[in-house]
Amino acid sequence: MTHMYSTKIYSDLDTLLTATADTVSVQAARAIEDHGRFTIALAGGSTPQPLYAMLTREPYVSMIDWSKVYIFFGDERCVPPDDPQSNFAMVYNTLLERVPIPPQQTFRMAGELAPTLAAERYEKAMRTVFGDELPRFDMMLLGMGEDGHTASLFPETAAIYEAKKWVVANFVPKLDTWRITLTLPVLNNAALLLMLVAGASKAETLRAVMQGPPDTDLYPVEALQPTNGQVWWYVDGAAAKHL
Numbered sequence: 001m002t003h004m005y006s007t008k009i010y011s012d013l014d015t016l017l018t019a020t021a022d023t024v025s026v027q028a029a030r031a032i033e034d035h036g037r038f039t040i041a042l043a044g045g046s047t048p049q050p051l052y053a054m055l056t057r058e059p060y061v062s063m064i065d066w067s068k069v070y071i072f073f074g075d076e077r078c079v080p081p082d083d084p085q086s087n088f089a090m091v092y093n094t095l096l097e098r099v100p101i102p103p104q105q106t107f108r109m110a111g112e113l114a115p116t117l118a119a120e121r122y123e124k125a126m127r128t129v130f131g132d133e134l135p136r137f138d139m140m141l142l143g144m145g146e147d148g149h150t151a152s153l154f155p156e157t158a159a160i161y162e163a164k165k166w167v168v169a170n171f172v173p174k175l176d177t178w179r180i181t182l183t184l185p186v187l188n189n190a191a192l193l194l195m196l197v198a199g200a201s202k203a204e205t206l207r208a209v210m211q212g213p214p215d216t217d218l219y220p221v222e223a224l225q226p227t228n229g230q231v232w233w234y235v236d237g238a239a240a241k242h243l
């Protein structure tokens with residue numbers, strides 16, 4: 001069995017990121033028109049960094065109604081918000097400090113706290129925006145690690161089995177570290193999951209995910225199967241070379 005994904009292959013990273021910026025602006029406009037706000041969860045990692053910078057420049061900076069944007073994070077490292085490892089720090093420096101998003105519409109995971117406490121607090125903060133129903137993000141940006149993880153849902157870790165909580169602390173033995181991550185129930189309830197995959201180092205994993213037998217313990221990214229939404233894969237030529 002192969003997976004049913006919508007996959008677009010772009011010649012290089014710059015083209016991929018431009019397409020992503022276009023998609024973000026279109027989805028933002030649609031969501032705001034439809035229900036008055038745009039909720040998005042952002043990814044850490046290296047791939048989306050130039051995307052965040054791109055969104056602060058024309059034409060995107062003027063196309064997006066930042067006053068109606070709500071920013072969340074898909075995952076976080078357990079470090080303070082000014083640590084170079086922090087996803088919040090990266091997004092703050094590249095995007096948030098440069099666009100007029102009201103600060104109360106930006107929700108960071110508190111990586112400086114004990115991981116379980118940070119996860120509980122994040123879920124509470126999400127409830128202030130989404131209410132008590134399972135959140136339905138308008139869009140989530142995600143990446144895929146070489147080991148098939150997405151957000152901080154790493155292979156064979158407890159978080160991939162979480163069925164109830166929206167946010168959990170996840171210990172990752174191979175990194176000997178804790179992460180805070182949104183869970184599959186939340187990811188799979190989003191309207192649109194956009195997976196950004198670039199670089200030759202991802203090619204073999206991407207082939208296994210797209211064409212191999214499904215194994216969500218080994219490749220958690222395969223567990224992205226939205227109940228009432230879509231997954232779009234934006235892949236560059238180097239990552240797509242074995243497809």
Ligand code: 6PG
Binds near residue numbers: 076145149
């Ligand atoms: C993180 C992530 C993570 C990331 C992948 C891909 O905080 O690291 O959110 O899931 O998206 O590891 O990362 P790259 O883009 O750096 O390959």
